[in-house]
Amino acid sequence: MNEGRKELFQLLIILTGIVFLVKLFFIQVVDSRYAEMADSNAILRQPEYPVRGLITDRNGKLIVYNTPEFRLDVLLKDVRNFDTVKFCTVFEMSRKELRKKFREMKARREFSPYKPTVFMDQLSSTDFAKVQDYLDEFPGFYVLARTTRAYTTPAFANALGYVSEISKRQLDDDESRIYKQGDYVGQSGIEAFYEEQLRGTRGIRFKLRNVKGIIKGSVGGGAYDTLSIPGLDLVTGIDLDLQQYGEFLMKGKAGSIVAIEPSTGEILALVSGPSYDPNLLTGRLYSSNFRQISSDTNKPLFNRPLMAQYRPGSIFKIAQAMTALQEGVINPDTRIRCDRTIINCHGAHSNEDLRGAIENSCNPYFHNVLRRMLNQGKVNDPYEDTRIGLAEWNKHIMSFGFGRTLGVDLPNEKSGLIPSPAYYDGAYHNRPWKFSNIYSLAIGEGENLVVPIQMANFAATVANKGYYFIPHVVKAIGADQQPLPEYRVRHYTSIDSAYFRVAADAMQQVVESGTGQYRAKLQDVIVCGKTGTVENNPPLFDHSVFIAFAPRKDPQIALSVYVEDAGQGARAAASIASLMIEKYLFGKTKRPYIEQYVLNGNFEDVKKTVEVKTEEEKPGEERR
């Protein structure tokens, strides 16, 4: 009776041993979770956030820098004997707020009791100083030091862009897998475009700690630690004084100023009005400020120099002229009668040559010029002929950088529109069209759309007599001190450089004796420019436009000014352009009354006063 029982017991013993060994095998060898959990128990991974690259202007003045910021993380499994009352006292919050914070933390996607999770973010140095001494009493709470952006000036906000925490969608889209939740990322402007150069490399420190969370040392004596590498510093081509002056002049107005150095394509100033203070979009008030700014009906976040698409108006006539010369349908001496029955015109002139037509901005002249260009009689059918002409015209105009994105180093650049035959086919639903349908193109109205940066680039092209460098904000990256390679290449237009001289002559005349003489002429320097007045919907005023470059010989600055709802180009835009030129070349203006005129923003009634002034100036007393 007892025999089997001994064996049974022996079997039980052996079986138990086997069960244990199998279970142990699973825990120790097969399942790797425990090894990881052991590491996360004993090893604390402290990321060391890199310092973001600095941004300066062309003269070395600091624009964007970094300021310290602290973040409180919680490792829930290390939290012991949590004294709620004390915590609330130290951190100056109510128990309700504290509970809310814990709830928020646990609701985060990445929350785990075994890993540090963000508890309180964006504590300034003063906030942190208050609580620093008490942190020992709250095991499980860790502090992470990092930096956030700060700005020396509210200027240049749109182009600089802002930095904020990476969004979930951005994280999902990040193929490089470099980013983690909580990282700061450039969201717009230069911060976004040069994110890769600015961000630096995260370092990491591995620390050993015991069950109480007290750091006991470094793993492997620090052998596995890596230092963070700061981001590359950027030097922008911006002249901060000029930029600030431009923003000052644009106060209370909507529109844009773009200034470029023609010999390099470096952007000297990029003004978008209205704008906002970039310091508002950093720190703890970021979300409430962002909401406020983005809902402002004047759209301060809309970066006009790159994103606004306007009709060019009369400044387009310069491009028309050069295209027509290149096509051979006119020459500089071609005279055309100013027939105001065809199309409206203004000013005292009747039969100008090309330069005169530009100087006076004669509409009928260019109406005729465009017709000659589009209907060159290459085929008999006028529709087909127009198509051919338009295609050629489109090619030339687009070679100036219109109708497509230039590739500026800022995001959200728009391309504008230069119509092509295909475009009109679509617009007219494949019904036939010819010159008489589209003649507004001649004077820069109609379907043409240009972006202010394209206009400034055009001025730079004329200044360079036939080529341009793609406009760019950043002129030097890191130690190399070079811009990105694509900005070091010359882009030539399809127009001979001889014709550019004609254009420059004409533009000089505009300022000396033409529509620009009242407010754009300067004593000490030859300014070349062109006014434009773009039709707007009544009762709003027309848009005021001006492009210019100076000095004529060895040009230093080319710019475009576009002021919405401000009347004739000769008024607001011309004034601003010439003031900017004075500021850049001489450091200040010699014509404070013009400055005052601009700041007043009243562009209708002051006309008489100014005209009185110019009548006092007699011809011959003009100085170069």
Add this chain to the structure above:
Amino acid sequence: MKREDSISENLDWTTISLYGALVILGWLNIYAVGYDENVGHSIFTLSLNSGRQLLFIGASMIIILAIVVLDMRFYDAFAYVIYGLLMVILVAVPFIGKEVGGNKAWIGIGSFGGQPSELAKFATALAIAKFVGSVGFRMDNFRNQAILFALIGLPMVLILLQKDTGTALVFACFMVVFFREGMSPFLMIVGICGVAIFILTLLIPNQWYLHGAILAILLLLIGFGKKKLKRIVLLTLGAGLIMGVIESVDYVITDVLKPHQQNRIKALINPDADPLGYGWNVTQSKIAIGSGGLSGKGFLQGTQTKFDFVPEQSTDFIFCTIGEEEGWLGSLIVVGLFVTLLLRIIYIGERQKNRFARVYAYGVASIFFFHFAVNIGMTVGLFPVIGIPLPFFSYGGSSLWGFTVLLFILLKLDAHRGSLLQRL
């Protein structure tokens, strides 16, 4: 005929070597738990557990000597006396004992003292052995069975009064001895079924599934068996009884067990449910063991051990150190040593011609087996956490001495197996 009792020649050296290996390994592990690399004490430092354990080991040597020298008939003669003495001490403990770690199991003067419950284990083994080995004992006699249960029941109750549930449970292991000596399997099966139902009730939260399953089985059995009324009635009664047990299990768990005990069981069922609360011990234990991999992190290199992540690591969870520092291979060696020891003890037991010695051997084996199975089972999450030491590994004088005495009395008896009077 008087046989020359040459003590050293007849002692079972296999067992002694196994004992020695386990004690030394245990000692080294205790050192590893207390080791702080910043301080770097040697293993002999008295302020560390390992130093003190060495003292305990030293004392064990003296105890072994005493046991071996003492005449072997002493144990048989004084079995009941020893048992009685210890029961009296156990009674006194709740009154004069000190509260340590949730239970009042320790008595002493100053820092000298011990846990009588550890000594009660071998005393009970002796008493049972003597009783079963006594003339006229019959396992199928109801009165004898009752006395047997009383013999293990008394220390159980007394230790429960000390609030040391874990140690009290140890005494249930003597059921194995009873079984070996002929007790009907019916009780064992009932016991096992009871435990199975208990576990099932815990695992399957919805009672109705269980009740439904029982009913289904009942119907099947009725349908496919002989359709005799008596049988059907018995089956139905049995089913009813089981369902009653299920209900009462639920009652026991929610209303009788204390919260921390409930939690221990909950932690067993689903250890990941509250890893920071009641699941903490087991989770940390598994993390420590699991991180050891195949060959461990190396002696004194265990991060979980060094940084005190596993609670009670010197005592209940001592096995974690082996798991973490010596890996699966280390675990294999320790488990192997224990299994070998257990099988050896059974072998010794079977070669006894004397019933007292044989029953005692089985007592020794079942006590060791219970500790081994439950302690390691705790650390890997196969058994609820009840505070039971791992023999020779867990730090502590009382448990070391208790097990040493337990084992060496057997060796002494075994050494004289040739000359003990035969008894039926």
